[in-house]
């Protein structure tokens with residue numbers, strides 16, 4: 001089991017909870033009421049800052065119901081929370097674009113995260129040709 005040190009910026013959101021069995025992604029809540037007009041962008045505060053376990057980062061994505069319920073899109077597709085983002089003021093935020101007029105209430109669950117191990121250090125070794133067989137891509141699977 002991994003331990004995460006967490007700071008809440010408000011008592012008005014429920015505490016994060018790891019729910020065993022159903023999904024290991026952990027829901028995050030808006031820490032203030034946010035009203036957006038169609039076409040507006042906002043960094044929605046999530047009311048938490050964390051010190052992740054050494055060697056981990058966190059990935060934040062919307063919940064599957066987020067677009068249906070609120071009409072917002074996460075503008076960076078997947079939020080990367082670096083392990084170094086662990087200062088007292090390093091509150092997590094969701095960059096969101098509203099496709100319609102919408103209201104997100106304080107404490108609404110709008111996205112989810114999991115922690116992921118950092119990739120190993122990478123050294124790029126330049127070459128002229130690669131030895132592998134060309135795989136094809138972008139719709140080539142199952143075609144000759």
Ligand SMILES: O=c1ccn([C@H]2C[C@H](O)[C@@H](COP(=O)(O)OP(=O)(O)OP(=O)(O)O)O2)c(=O)[nH]1
Pocket residue numbers: 060076078079080081082083084085091092093094095
């Ligand atoms: O959806 C996100 C993405 C990032 N962050 C926080 C955590 C992350 O560690 C920090 C910095 O993010 P990033 O490294 O992506 O941005 P940057 O390097 O400051 O800016 P950019 O890479 O866009 O130049 O912002 C969030 O709270 N939510």
